[in-house]
Amino acid sequence: MTDVILDQVEKRFGSFTAVHCLDLHIKSGEFVALLGPSGCGKTTTLRMLAGLEFPTSGDIRIGERTVNDVPPGKRDIAMVFQSYALYPHMTVEQNIAYPLKKRGVPLAERGAMVSKVAELLQLDELKDRKPKQLSGGQQQRVALGRALVRDPKVFLLDEPLSNLDAKLRAYMRAELIELHARLGRTMVYVTHDQLEAMTMADRIAIMNEGRLQQLGTPDEVYNCPANRFVAGFIGQPSMNIADGTLDETARFRAGSFEIGLDPERFDTRPGPVALGLRPEAISIGAGPIAARVRVVEPTGHENIIILETDGLGALTARTAVQVRPTVGETVQCGIDADALHLFDGADGRRRNRDDSMVTQTPVGERAKVKESQ
Amino acid sequence: MATADLSPLERKYARLGIVLIGPTVLVFCAVIVYPLISAIYLSLFSIYTPTLEGEWVGLSNYAELLAKGEFWSSLWTNIIWTVGTLTLQILFGVGMALILHQNMIFRSLARSLILFPYFVSTVVAVLVWRWLFNDLYGILNHFVMWTGASDMPVDWLGSMPNALLSVILVGAWKYFPFVVIATLARLQTIPDSLYEAAKIDGAGPIARFFDVTLPQLRDVLVVIIMLRAIWDFKEFDLIYLLTGGGPVTSTQTIPLLVYKEAFALNQMGMASAYAVVMMALMLVFMILYIRRTQENEL
Numbered sequence: 321m322t323d324v325i326l327d328q329v330e331k332r333f334g335s336f337t338a339v340h341c342l343d344l345h346i347k348s349g350e351f352v353a354l355l356g357p358s359g360c361g362k363t364t365t366l367r368m369l370a371g372l373e374f375p376t377s378g379d380i381r382i383g384e385r386t387v388n389d390v391p392p393g394k395r396d397i398a399m400v401f402q403s404y405a406l407y408p409h410m411t412v413e414q415n416i417a418y419p420l421k422k423r424g425v426p427l428a429e430r431g432a433m434v435s436k437v438a439e440l441l442q443l444d445e446l447k448d449r450k451p452k453q454l455s456g457g458q459q460q461r462v463a464l465g466r467a468l469v470r471d472p473k474v475f476l477l478d479e480p481l482s483n484l485d486a487k488l489r490a491y492m493r494a495e496l497i498e499l500h501a502r503l504g505r506t507m508v509y510v511t512h513d514q515l516e517a518m519t520m521a522d523r524i525a526i527m528n529e530g531r532l533q534q535l536g537t538p539d540e541v542y543n544c545p546a547n548r549f550v551a552g553f554i555g556q557p558s559m560n561i562a563d564g565t566l567d568e569t570a571r572f573r574a575g576s577f578e579i580g581l582d583p584e585r586f587d588t589r590p591g592p593v594a595l596g597l598r599p600e601a602i603s604i605g606a607g608p609i610a611a612r613v614r615v616v617e618p619t620g621h622e623n624i625i626i627l628e629t630d631g632l633g634a635l636t637a638r639t640a641v642q643v644r645p646t647v648g649e650t651v652q653c654g655i656d657a658d659a660l661h662l663f664d665g666a667d668g669r670r671r672n673r674d675d676s677m678v679t680q681t682p683v684g685e686r687a688k689v690k691e692s693q
Numbered sequence: 694m695a696t697a698d699l700s701p702l703e704r705k706y707a708r709l710g711i712v713l714i715g716p717t718v719l720v721f722c723a724v725i726v727y728p729l730i731s732a733i734y735l736s737l738f739s740i741y742t743p744t745l746e747g748e749w750v751g752l753s754n755y756a757e758l759l760a761k762g763e764f765w766s767s768l769w770t771n772i773i774w775t776v777g778t779l780t781l782q783i784l785f786g787v788g789m790a791l792i793l794h795q796n797m798i799f800r801s802l803a804r805s806l807i808l809f810p811y812f813v814s815t816v817v818a819v820l821v822w823r824w825l826f827n828d829l830y831g832i833l834n835h836f837v838m839w840t841g842a843s844d845m846p847v848d849w850l851g852s853m854p855n856a857l858l859s860v861i862l863v864g865a866w867k868y869f870p871f872v873v874i875a876t877l878a879r880l881q882t883i884p885d886s887l888y889e890a891a892k893i894d895g896a897g898p899i900a901r902f903f904d905v906t907l908p909q910l911r912d913v914l915v916v917i918i919m920l921r922a923i924w925d926f927k928e929f930d931l932i933y934l935l936t937g938g939g940p941v942t943s944t945q946t947i948p949l950l951v952y953k954e955a956f957a958l959n960q961m962g963m964a965s966a967y968a969v970v971m972m973a974l975m976l977v978f979m980i981l982y983i984r985r986t987q988e989n990e991l
Contacts, residue, residue, distance in 0.1 A: 392892045
């Protein structure tokens with residue numbers, strides 16, 4: 321069992337806190353993506369797992385072992401870097417064999433292990449080349465090979481696909497999914513690309529400003545975002561979020577827009593709130609909301625329509641390819657009342673009553689609760 | 694590409710290129726090509742320096758110099774000086790660059806101060822060193838006597854092998870900052886991710902130096918060694934001011950021999966022949982350097 325556990329891990333650089341009180345339990349064999357915008361602390365978290373940064377407080381456990389003071393080379397992890405970090409003066413074969421050499425694996429055994437990995441990653445033909453003679457995709461595969469060859473317990477991947485072009489990235493995504501299925505190893509994957517996280521990960525840990533916002537399956541984070549940040553961050557185009565107020569009769573008002581919310585489904589305490597609506601929950605053609613069409617973006621298989629409304633402001637709708645209003649036209653829109661998300665106006669927390677889907681509340685909030693106890 | 698294939702705009706740019714490069718080519722011809730050809734030409738004459746008059750002797754200057762023991766002893770001294778000072782420069786320079794690359798307090802100040810020997814005028818540097826080496830009131834002899842290493846003051850510049858060692862040492866002190874700057878510049882461009890990957894691969898600090906740092910420094914070190922070898926080989930002022938080639942001719946390198954022939958013995962033709970031979974020797978380094986640069990460009 322090689323569970324990876326971060327227990328109340330905090331990382332400070334001087335007065336700046338890069339990671340706040342992080343609790344994360346990654347199960348053995350799981351593929352977890354750390355997702356968030358630049359500077360959210362995801363790479364720092366990965367580097368702490370690798371042993372390239374040390375936590376200011378808290379514990380990191382890999383398998384049964386607490387590894388806080390264990391150097392990177394002895395953690396039984398392998399890491400693939402964004403820049404690949406291949407040794408430029410070594411051939412592909414020497415690069416892949418390097419971790420084995422440093423661990424004193426005998427030469428004959430080393431050769432066999434390198435050949436096996438090279439075959440797996442289709443690098444046989446390139447074994448004698450230097451990294452600068454390889455394409456980005458090939459370099460990427462060599463970096464993966466160097467990680468695979470030792471058969472480590474945990475793979476750490478730091479935005480490994482971000483230097484590849486779109487087509488190669490899609491190809492490598494599929495390769496990595498297949499590889500994970502074949503090896504069954506624990507993988508921690510840092511990315512700022514939600515598509516990568518959604519398509520590859522068993523679970524996604526969404527971070528912002530050094531705090532874990534939500535840990536859940538791709539379905540969970542998309543359908544039941546734990547807070548306003550996750551709602552806005554996950555989904556392309558992102559969720560429409562309108563600020564307004566809830567009155568005593570559970571009616572949401574934003575300008576001239578008004579809708580009644582079911583207290584069975586929502587926490588309808590009166591006060592400032594925000595209403596969230598995915599672009600696919602807006603239909604164009606019939607409905608109570610009048611909207612002016614500002615932009616039409618045809619993507620081939622669907623249309624993205626940006627609308628201007630009185631109460632809800634700008635709305636983004638996703639429609640079938642046949643629905644294609646003209647710019648400037650006024651259209652009637654309907655919304656799917658079952659697909660509404662309600663967020664607290666003060667702390668942004670989700671106020672839908674379907675919390676069984678939300679597996680992680682923001683840690684900062686939880687820490688406050690602990691303190692108050 | 695043939696000129697006929699060029700579009701009018703390309704031809705215009707080509708003309709502009711010629712106009713821009715023209716002054717540089719003229720200056721280059723005046724200060725490099727003309728003296729070079731003159732030296733080769735003069736080396737074929739026996740010329741009395743004050744009058745610059747003399748007779749055609751063909752290659753006999755070359756035959757004479759190759760038969761002279763002084764040429765070979767000067768060449769040997771020149772090689773010892775170049776290899777000695779260059780080795781020390783590389784060792785001190787790379788070592789210091791590695792130290793200055795670490796995170797430490799006053800790093801910027803230390804990086805600036807380390808350049809001091811390189812920027813100070815050779816005359817000033819030599820004067821200071823002559824004071825340090827002085828056998829009556831030099832600080833070096835003061836320390837030697839104080840520590841009890843010797844009962845008598847050491848004659849640093851007036852006896853062998855001390856004189857050659859002293860010259861080599863001062864040369865290393867004067868020029869190692871060049872190695873520091875070039876090495877430090879390269880060290881700063883080695884990506885941290887290479888060191889991090891090596892750490893994860895299980896490499897300790899020594900393995901990281903030999904497997905990451907040193908291979909990354911290789912190219913810059915080759916260039917430094919070739920450039921400094923050329924510059925050290927033709928060094929004149931530092932050696933001349935420090936020992937004048939003495940005692941007798943123990944520290945006399947070929948540049949000093951050229952000077953002696955031209956202005957002490959007034960044999961400009963012979964001096965030119967020495968200079969041409971020296972240039973031919975340095976050409977070996979230059980060809981290596983140019984080849985190396987071209988390889989890197991490919």
